[in-house]
Amino acid sequence: xxxxxxxxxxxxxxxxxxxxxxxxxxxxxxxxxxxxxxxxxxxxxxxxxxxxxxxxxxxxxxxxxxxxxxxxxxxxxxxxxxxxxxxxxxxxxxxxxxxxxxxxxxxxxxxxxxxxxxxxxxxxxxxxxxxxxxxxxxxxxxxxxxxxxxxxxxxxxxxxxxxxxxxxxxxxxxxxxxxxxxxxxxxxxxxxxxxxx
Amino acid sequence: xxxxxxxxxxxxxxxxxxxxxxxxxxxxxxxxxxxxxxxxxxxxxxxxxxxxxxxxxxxxxxxxxxxxxxxxxxxxxxxxxxxxxxxxxxxxxxxxxxxxxxxxxxxxxxxxxxxxxxxxxxxxxxxxxxxxxxxxxxxxxxxxxxxxxxxxxxxxxxxxxxxxxxxxxxxxxxxxxxxxxxxxxxxxxxxxxxxxxxxxxxxxxxxxxxxxxxxxxxxxxxxxxxxxxxxxxxxxxxxxxxxxxxxxxxxxxxxxxxxxxxxxxxxxxxxxxxxxxxxxxxxxxxxxxxxxxxxxxxxxxxxxxxxxxxx
Numbered sequence: 001x002x003x004x005x006x007x008x009x010x011x012x013x014x015x016x017x018x019x020x021x022x023x024x025x026x027x028x029x030x031x032x033x034x035x036x037x038x039x040x041x042x043x044x045x046x047x048x049x050x051x052x053x054x055x056x057x058x059x060x061x062x063x064x065x066x067x068x069x070x071x072x073x074x075x076x077x078x079x080x081x082x083x084x085x086x087x088x089x090x091x092x093x094x095x096x097x098x099x100x101x102x103x104x105x106x107x108x109x110x111x112x113x114x115x116x117x118x119x120x121x122x123x124x125x126x127x128x129x130x131x132x133x134x135x136x137x138x139x140x141x142x143x144x145x146x147x148x149x150x151x152x153x154x155x156x157x158x159x160x161x162x163x164x165x166x167x168x169x170x171x172x173x174x175x176x177x178x179x180x181x182x183x184x185x186x187x188x189x190x191x192x193x194x195x196x197x
Numbered sequence: 198x199x200x201x202x203x204x205x206x207x208x209x210x211x212x213x214x215x216x217x218x219x220x221x222x223x224x225x226x227x228x229x230x231x232x233x234x235x236x237x238x239x240x241x242x243x244x245x246x247x248x249x250x251x252x253x254x255x256x257x258x259x260x261x262x263x264x265x266x267x268x269x270x271x272x273x274x275x276x277x278x279x280x281x282x283x284x285x286x287x288x289x290x291x292x293x294x295x296x297x298x299x300x301x302x303x304x305x306x307x308x309x310x311x312x313x314x315x316x317x318x319x320x321x322x323x324x325x326x327x328x329x330x331x332x333x334x335x336x337x338x339x340x341x342x343x344x345x346x347x348x349x350x351x352x353x354x355x356x357x358x359x360x361x362x363x364x365x366x367x368x369x370x371x372x373x374x375x376x377x378x379x380x381x382x383x384x385x386x387x388x389x390x391x392x393x394x395x396x397x398x399x400x401x402x403x404x405x406x407x408x409x410x411x412x413x414x415x416x417x418x419x420x421x422x423x424x425x426x427x428x429x430x431x432x433x434x435x436x437x438x439x440x441x442x443x444x445x446x447x448x449x450x451x452x453x454x455x456x457x458x459x460x461x462x463x464x465x466x467x468x469x470x471x472x473x474x475x476x477x478x479x480x481x482x483x484x485x486x487x488x489x490x491x492x493x494x495x496x497x498x499x500x501x502x503x504x505x506x507x508x
Contacts, residue, residue, distance in 0.1 A: 050437050
């Protein structure tokens with residue numbers, strides 16, 4: 001949320017009063033105050049700092065521009081999307097109901113993998129099931145119990161809607177939520193670490 | 198201002214005891230061996246909302262220069278700039294009543310005045326005072342070992358800014374208004390009893406600005422004890438909020454180079470440069486008569502080259 005206060009050409013204490021009003025009107029955000037003299041620049045800066053905000057002063061076209069940040073405790077995010085959580089675990093993308101080529105071994109390995117996930121030192125933040133992977137989140141899946149345990153521990157479980165449709169499994173979803181391609185893309189591109197199995 | 202005055206061709210007159218050349222508070226002209234006239238003029242824009250109160254403050258401000266020279270006010274005339282189309286004449290009536298109350302208190306006579314129509318309201322007085330030619334107190338007599346006193350607290354400009362911004366609580370505005378409306382007469386009379394060496398009133402250029410005038414005219418250095426400065430305590434909070442008049446920054450820019458920061462003033466810095474409306478007197482008293490002078494001691498005079506040192 002950005003707001004610009006143009007206090008150029010105004011005498012003390014107008015710039016401070018205008019800044020005060022602008023800061024009081026927001027919970028959190030960035031206010032840009034423009035002044036054209038040193039006294040106002042110093043006064044607005046003092047006021048903002050007294051209010052616990054951070055101030056950045058720059059000069060532009062003969063005027064002073066003060067960027068006052070209220071509320072944020074770190075720099076403004078430079079990207080769209082969720083702000084990163086420092087402790088967020090990896091996103092695991094599961095595109096098959098088996099781990100590896102061989103059929104029987106693959107199913108066994110996948111069951112073992114999902115069951116062991118709940119013991120992982122760094123718990124995954126999300127499990128994304130696509131293609132035949134959706135067979136693992138529907139009724140009759142050999143790993144349902146393990147997945148439900150993971151979900152209870154805060155791991156988000158998503159199954160691709162298109163895939164569920166394709167295999168006629170939409171009404172058989174037994175754990176987690178249906179997701180669409182947009183959320184899948186967001187979830188993958190916004191993640192710190194993606195593990196594909 | 199120095200530039201504007203610098204181009205004037207001023208005649209020399211031996212009866213002029215104090216004139217433009219010494220940057221003092223008023224002009225002093227010898228009439229007889231035992232009588233000299235003091236002439237001064239001062240007018241200001243409003244610093245409080247109440248017109249009567251403003252009139253009192255403006256009058257006290259104008260009369261102060263006479264007291265700074267050790268004299269007594271004799272006659273005064275009103276100086277008025279009034280936006281007749283914006284303000285009611287009743288407002289002017291109240292301002293003049295306030296001014297007159299102070300002229301009377303000073304024992305002087307109001308003999309007339311002049312007013313012009315102006316977009317911005319201003320009021321003050323032109324004042325004539327009297328003083329014995331040998332007892333004129335200038336800002337040029339301060340000597341090493343003198344003690345320095347300040348008769349009104351600092352921060353009047355900051356509070357005036359807070360009042361202007363509607364951020365000063367009424368009791369604070371009232372308390373500070375009364376300080377500004379106080380005549381400098383009592384301290385002037387007391388300093389004369391004690392053989393004062395130098396005096397100037399602290400007004401628009403702030404303590405440092407006027408202090409430097411005294412230091413330079415006297416050829417000494419003024420040592421100011423930061424811990425001993427009387428400061429209006431609410432003004433400290435207002436200053437932290439950025440309610441500092443533009444004049445304070447101008448004064449700082451202008452006079453900073455005359456100051457030795459032997460000690461960092463921190464939050465007190467802007468108070469050194471804060472322009473005072475109807476401020477107190479800065480007095481240099483000889484050490485043997487300075488004891489029990491009933492106003493705050495803020496430092497001392499030392500050998501030096503016309504500078505101020507903060508300690």
